[in-house]
Amino acid sequence: MKSAVAATVTTALPAQPQHGAARAKVGEEKNKEADGDDRVILHFDYDCFYASVIENAHPALRTRPLGVRQKSILATCNYVARTRGVRKLMPVAQARAACPDLVVVCGEDLAPFRDASRRLWAFLRGAVAGARTERLGLDEVFLDVTAAVVYNRALLNPNALRDSFFHLSAEDPERGFTFDATRFAGCVHPPPDGQGEQHAGAGAAVLDDPVRVRLMLASHLAGYLRRRLEEDFGYTSSGGISTNKVLAKLVGSVNKPRNQTTLLPVQGENTIQEFLDAHQIREIPGIGSRTSSIIADHLFPPGKAVRAGHQEPEQQTPSGITVRDVLRYPDMSPALLSRILDRPGAERGGGKKIWNLLHGRDASEVKEAGVAPTQISVEDTYMARPLNTLPEALRELSVLATSLVRRMRADLTTAAEELTDPSSAGSAGLPLGTQQKRRWLAYPKTLRLSTCAHPGKSGSVSSTSNPSFSRISRSQPLPSFALDLGRPCAEVAERLVREALLPLFRRLHVGRAAGWNLALLNVCVANMVPVAGDGSSGSGGGAGGRDISRMFRTQGERLREWSAWDDDATTTTTTTTTMMSSPSLSPPRDRNDLFDGKAEGGAVANGGSEEKNDVEDAGSASAETELWAVDDGDSDSDVGWEDEDGDSVAQQRCAACGHVVPTFAMSAHERFHAMGD
Incomplete structure (x- = not known):
């Protein structure tokens, strides 16, 4: 049952206060410094x-005090529990004492x-055309909706602002x-005064300030998306x-x-x-606890009784130091911040970056995340x-x-095609009854x-060196083998521990077989390689890397006009045409298409053909069906390359001297005989 949706709070467009020209100019310039671009970010x-x-x-x-536990700490709690004195990151025992029920x-x-x-992010990602979406953790999302706001700004009708679309x-x-374009949706900061609570009036006067109009449009868009999140998914948001x-x-x-x-x-x-x-x-986002502590210890060391503006500090801890305290410190500047933060491994230009953040300037883009x-x-x-x-x-x-392998399959794979055997879904770590097999989006x-x-x-060597x-x-x-979707998660995880994680642990x-006193273990996979999208499903038991088979199937036609044909060749036209239209070689093996020694499409690793009926392997060809080079050696359409594991390559027997020569070297070998003549 869907919860009731909170009514949209609307605030009238505040009227512009009348100030002296000098003060207005200074304030406007300072606002523009922090407002340094024309973007609109939600x-x-x-x-x-x-x-x-x-x-x-x-x-x-929903109506009961609820806490979510991780280990012995409450990761979070609902607002019913917070009204009873419970707070997130509170020990469970302390939370139960504050709220017995x-x-x-x-x-x-x-x-x-x-x-x-993932569901909420997918909705926000596709809700507004042209918007860029960045997910921050599991519960925060940024949207750059500049393009949509600019488009709708141009469509506003000054004569019908209350009935805008x-x-x-x-x-x-x-x-x-x-929506009503004469008001903001939700709250505004600073809150409007008595004069600003009145309507700004209808007509073109409302559209005089482009920044305010953009923010007004964005406020209605944010309110609409929040309502959709609550009505369609059941999640309230700020x-x-x-x-x-x-x-x-x-x-x-x-x-x-809310x-x-x-x-x-x-x-x-x-x-x-x-x-x-x-x-x-x-x-301030972008200023971590370590950086804030360094700044606080340098500007206001413990025991220093006077802070910026000759005021007594509220606290002698970094948490009590405000942006105002830092900016009013004598001779505060980007150069001073750079000197404070200058230490081994520090980011270059860190002082300027902190200075900008303290003034509300942030040029970082909303990073469009991949799937x-x-x-x-x-x-x-x-x-x-x-x-x-x-x-x-x-x-x-x-x-x-086991948890890592399951997450890899959940986050990095997508449905590929119908399964011929529905019962095989369970063996791949998917719910029973699943009718689709999976392919990798990235590996x-x-x-x-x-x-x-x-x-x-x-008593631990690690703890002594790691205080x-x-x-x-x-x-x-x-x-x-960790990418083999044809094996159960438990089997892959067991092998991963035995063959990879245990050696890494050692x-x-x-030199120490026990007594580590380990308080944390972390297993991570990184350096993702994107996989081709549509039409590249990959093998069911493999990584499904880039599909290059089409390139090899069509390269004969693409290279035909650059190929050199030997009119004196004794081979028949039929054989040559077959070579060009259906190359007998396999492409270089890609490690993403191989699992347990098998190549994609079932081709063997030593140069076996995906279409074996067209041309037999060159190494077993008889003298009557020899394969001859059809170009001057620049084309590799009939070459079987040696793979990275050292497997054998295709070979041919020279008709002139009888020696067996690798196929890719046959053209040069023939020119050697021609030079000798």
């Missing part, structure tokens, strides 16, 4: 996402959350929604609308949950900088009971490997294992 943050996934699966839990659900299996996130696609004029990613993400948190906020520049006032000044520096992730990582922690023996490590590696090239010793445990709880890693090429902990 940010969506799903409310209590993990808890919402559980509630959608079990609607009876708290319903705690295990959330260590992330598969349901990934599936829900937002077009989601220029190709389909009926796809869209109606939204932020601004001109770059940093500002959109920050302003989206102002009126959470609401949205537009950061609105006001003429004559530096509203964007005032909005940023109130934030702690570690809250396949850039890497897949599975890990688990063992803080309470660190791993110290090989059986313990093998048990956990087996669990992680990883690298397998990486990372471990981390418990920092508080003594900061940092990870150590080893990697290797991913074995090809390389990480050389």
